[in-house]
Amino acid sequence: LLQLTRKLIEIRSVLLSVDQSEALQLPSIVVIGSQSSGKSSVLEAIVGHEFLPKGDNMVTRRPIELTLINTPPNAASSSSTPAEYGVFPNMPGMGKITSFATIQKTLTDLNLSVPPELAVSDDPIHLQIHSPHVPDLTLIDLPGYIQISSMDQPEELKDKISGLCDKYIREPNIILAVCAADVDLANSPALRASRRVDPLGTRTIGVVTKMDLVKPEHGATIVRGERYPLHLGYVGVVCKAPPTTGVFRSIRGDKETPNVTGAVLRREEEFFGGENAKYFGRDKKAMVGTDTLRRRLMDVLETSMSSSLHGITNAVQLELEEASYQFKVQYNDRRITSESYMAETIDALKARFKEYTAQFTKPAVRSKLKDMLDEKVMNIMERLYWDDPRTLELAKLAEDKKLTSEELDTYWKYKLETASSLLTKSGVGRDSTGLVAEGLRQLIDSIATGEPFTFHPSVSERITEFSHAILRERMGLTADQVENCIKPYKYEVEVDDREWNIGRERSELKFTQEIKRCDDKLNDIKNKLGGSRKLNSLIRHVGELEKWEDDRKKRRFSAGAVGGTEVEDGVLEEGAPVLDAYKYSPAQIIDGRHALLLSNRLNLLKIRQQALKSRRCKLGPDQSAFCPEAFLAVVADKLAYTSTMFINIELLEQFFYQLPREIDSRILYDLDRDEIAKFARENPKIKQHLDLQERKDKLESVMRSLQSLVNLQKDAKGTSTTS
Numbered sequence: 205l206l207q208l209t210r211k212l213i214e215i216r217s218v219l220l221s222v223d224q225s226e227a228l229q230l231p232s233i234v235v236i237g238s239q240s241s242g243k244s245s246v247l248e249a250i251v252g253h254e255f256l257p258k259g260d261n262m263v264t265r266r267p268i269e270l271t272l273i274n275t276p277p278n279a280a281s282s283s284s285t286p287a288e289y290g291v292f293p294n295m296p297g298m299g300k301i302t303s304f305a306t307i308q309k310t311l312t313d314l315n316l317s318v319p320p321e322l323a324v325s326d327d328p329i330h331l332q333i334h335s336p337h338v339p340d341l342t343l344i345d346l347p348g349y350i351q352i353s354s355m356d357q358p359e360e361l362k363d364k365i366s367g368l369c370d371k372y373i374r375e376p377n378i379i380l381a382v383c384a385a386d387v388d389l390a391n392s393p394a395l396r397a398s399r400r401v402d403p404l405g406t407r408t409i410g411v412v413t414k415m416d417l418v419k420p421e422h423g424a425t426i427v428r429g430e431r432y433p434l435h436l437g438y439v440g441v442v443c444k445a446p447p448t449t450g451v452f453r454s455i456r457g458d459k460e461t462p463n464v465t466g467a468v469l470r471r472e473e474e475f476f477g478g479e480n481a482k483y484f485g486r487d488k489k490a491m492v493g494t495d496t497l498r499r500r501l502m503d504v505l506e507t508s509m510s511s512s513l514h515g516i517t518n519a520v521q522l523e524l525e526e527a528s529y530q531f532k533v534q535y536n537d538r539r540i541t542s543e544s545y546m547a548e549t550i551d552a553l554k555a556r557f558k559e560y561t562a563q564f565t566k567p568a569v570r571s572k573l574k575d576m577l578d579e580k581v582m583n584i585m586e587r588l589y590w591d592d593p594r595t596l597e598l599a600k601l602a603e604d605k606k607l608t609s610e611e612l613d614t615y616w617k618y619k620l621e622t623a624s625s626l627l628t629k630s631g632v633g634r635d636s637t638g639l640v641a642e643g644l645r646q647l648i649d650s651i652a653t654g655e656p657f658t659f660h661p662s663v664s665e666r667i668t669e670f671s672h673a674i675l676r677e678r679m680g681l682t683a684d685q686v687e688n689c690i691k692p693y694k695y696e697v698e699v700d701d702r703e704w705n706i707g708r709e710r711s712e713l714k715f716t717q718e719i720k721r722c723d724d725k726l727n728d729i730k731n732k733l734g735g736s737r738k739l740n741s742l743i744r745h746v747g748e749l750e751k752w753e754d755d756r757k758k759r760r761f762s763a764g765a766v767g768g769t770e771v772e773d774g775v776l777e778e779g780a781p782v783l784d785a786y787k788y789s790p791a792q793i794i795d796g797r798h799a800l801l802l803s804n805r806l807n808l809l810k811i812r813q814q815a816l817k818s819r820r821c822k823l824g825p826d827q828s829a830f831c832p833e834a835f836l837a838v839v840a841d842k843l844a845y846t847s848t849m850f851i852n853i854e855l856l857e858q859f860f861y862q863l864p865r866e867i868d869s870r871i872l873y874d875l876d877r878d879e880i881a882k883f884a885r886e887n888p889k890i891k892q893h894l895d896l897q898e899r900k901d902k903l904e905s906v907m908r909s910l911q912s913l914v915n916l917q918k919d920a921k922g923t924s925t926t927s
């Protein structure tokens with residue numbers, strides 16, 4: 205025995221997964237018949253179990269593609285594999301189902317999942333049944349033709365069902381036309397449909413059910429097919445399901461459905477044997493019985509499969525050539541796997557990360573921190589020195605000799621100490637660590653949201669999540685460590701000549717930059733107004749305005765303090781710069797106030813720049829009180845140096861060490877095969893590559909199987925002709 209059918213059935217299911225095009229279809233047996241013609245009973249008699257959906261309201265709404273696979277009886281009992289079981293290949297989660305009641309329930313649910321407004325769907329349900337009692341067959345059960353339309357089965361449903369059946373009864377499929385013996389064959393919708401597509405009846409088998417309902421001699425006539433001849437003939441059966449329908453079924457619930465083979469066989473023996481043997485005996489040329497039907501179906505399918513072998517081999521060859529060509533042209537025969545894509549992506553991720561870490565060398569970090577601290581120095585200077593009205597007062601007092609130079613020095617020294625401690629206690633640990641951590645976060649986020657992670661949102665999210673987690677964990681620790689190490693500077697900062705010079709020059713540079721910034725802004729305002737004359741007069745005006753406002757505030761305060769009447773708002777007071785108020789728009793007044801601030805600041809900056817450039821400042825660190833900016837620049841430098849050192853050890857090195865390991869453990873080793881496959885297919889380019897490669901592989905393996913079958917067939921023919 206070639207077992208051709210069995211092998212081709214395997215090939216058929218592979219081909220179905222490759223593509224559904226007609227050229228690649230191997231024949232299957234399609235079961236059609238009107239409702240209640242006994243279709244289900246016939247199928248169940250073949251399988252030997254009740255397993256199809258039952259009920260009044262049209263329970264078959266989707267095609268059921270049924271693959272029967274004969275298993276050797278002894279093999280099953282010795283292993284852990286059950287003797288009989290069903291598999292829904294599209295629902296791998298369900299595994300091997302040994303209960304036919306569960307299969308029945310699943311089929312019912314799948315059928316009822318078709319929305320009522322669609323009524324029928326051409327999306328097939330795939331079911332395999334493995335059993336030592338079934339032949340190797342593929343059968344497709346279709347919704348039964350309906351005769352009369354009712355309320356819940358509208359007219360167009362009739363057309364929908366016959367349309368669906370038409371799709372399946374095309375070549376090369378074999379049509380199993382089920383007709384009831386008690387209904388005139390002339391009225392059989394199944395035979396009518398078959399005749400439309402197979403006028404000569406070369407690929408149609410008639411099954412006459414309910415033979416027990418007509419007189420045996422009449423039944424025998426029908427089965428002989430004299431009135432409506434079919435090349436493959438008719439088989440008469442009696443396979444009324446045992447009386448487990450109706451009330452009994454609902455009570456039985458999910459318990460096992462009975463084995464129907466015995467009951468059917470007994471009934472058929474009773475009916476076709478004994479007295480009736482004179483109508484149905486071997487010599488009467490009438491095929492009867494479920495057993496005969498099974499054998500007939502196997503024969504017919506085998507013949508049909510074997511005659512399709514040549515055609516399908518050619519078709520697969522063509523498809524394979526096309527797939528191989530495409531694979532060569534598009535991918536130069538380069539094979540990939542989901543795993544290799546994953547590994548490549550991870551390598552690229554690490555490489556990119558490494559490349560970017562160059563931004564985090566010690567000098568780079570130190571310069572970033574210095575900028576941040578310089579900014580702090582400027583703020584402290586502004587708060588403590590430039591905004592201090594006593595600065596001018598004191599200078600004047602000293603000039604008038606009302607203050608000794610010692611007294612003046614003490615004042616400035618005290619002020620310098622305050623400034624220095626403001627800087628060292630400003631939360632340098634937190635701020636510097638935060639600055640670097642934020643840089644790392646931005647770096648990671650930009651990598652994790654760039655190509656190819658645009659295709660992989662969930663992995664991208666994972667990367668950002670665990671890298672943020674590392675940063676969060678390291679940040680607190682690092683900040684404390686840094687804070688601890690700069691502690692000595694909070695009490696005393698020693699400065700030598702070299703440091704002093706560097707600090708002084710650095711500070712001078714900062715002033716030059718700041719002066720330029722203010723100059724630029726002031727220039728902008730000047731250009732807006734149209735010249736420096738206009739700017740100056742606006743500044744003057746705003747100055748007067750502010751002075752007057754100041755005075756008014758004071759007057760109000762004293763008036764309020766002595767219990768006098770308040771000066772009302774909106775009442776013009778004497779001396780207000782009222783006339784000029786019409787000269788400028790409110791926007792210009794705002795610009796004016798801004799310009800006034802800038803020009804005051806510029807004056808101060810220039811004075812301080814002079815001081816920094818002065819000979820006295822250049823004398824050395826003992827001029828700290830005279831040039832606090834230079835001193836603070838040195839402090840900032842020391843702070844930046846120390847912070848960098850500890851941020852490097854506690855944050856950067858740890859992060860650079862941990863991240864690649866986390867990437868491996870949280871992505872590479874954490875995802876299972878299915879997740880990796882899903883990951884790879886998220887990238888459309890990779891999906892296309894994998895699909896084509898898979899298609900080519902499947903076609904190749906199908907081609908090999910087909911080739912060996914063709915050879916076997918040749919050998920078989922060879923031996924049969926020589927013997």
Ligand code: GDP
Pocket residue numbers: 237238239240241242243244245246348413414415416417441442443444445
């Ligand atoms: P389907 O709608 O075509 O699937 O038909 P069923 O298999 O559900 O059968 C319809 C009805 O006919 C059921 O009540 C069966 O019990 C009954 N039936 C099926 N086969 C036979 C048979 O050989 N003899 C008799 N007397 N009744 C049968």
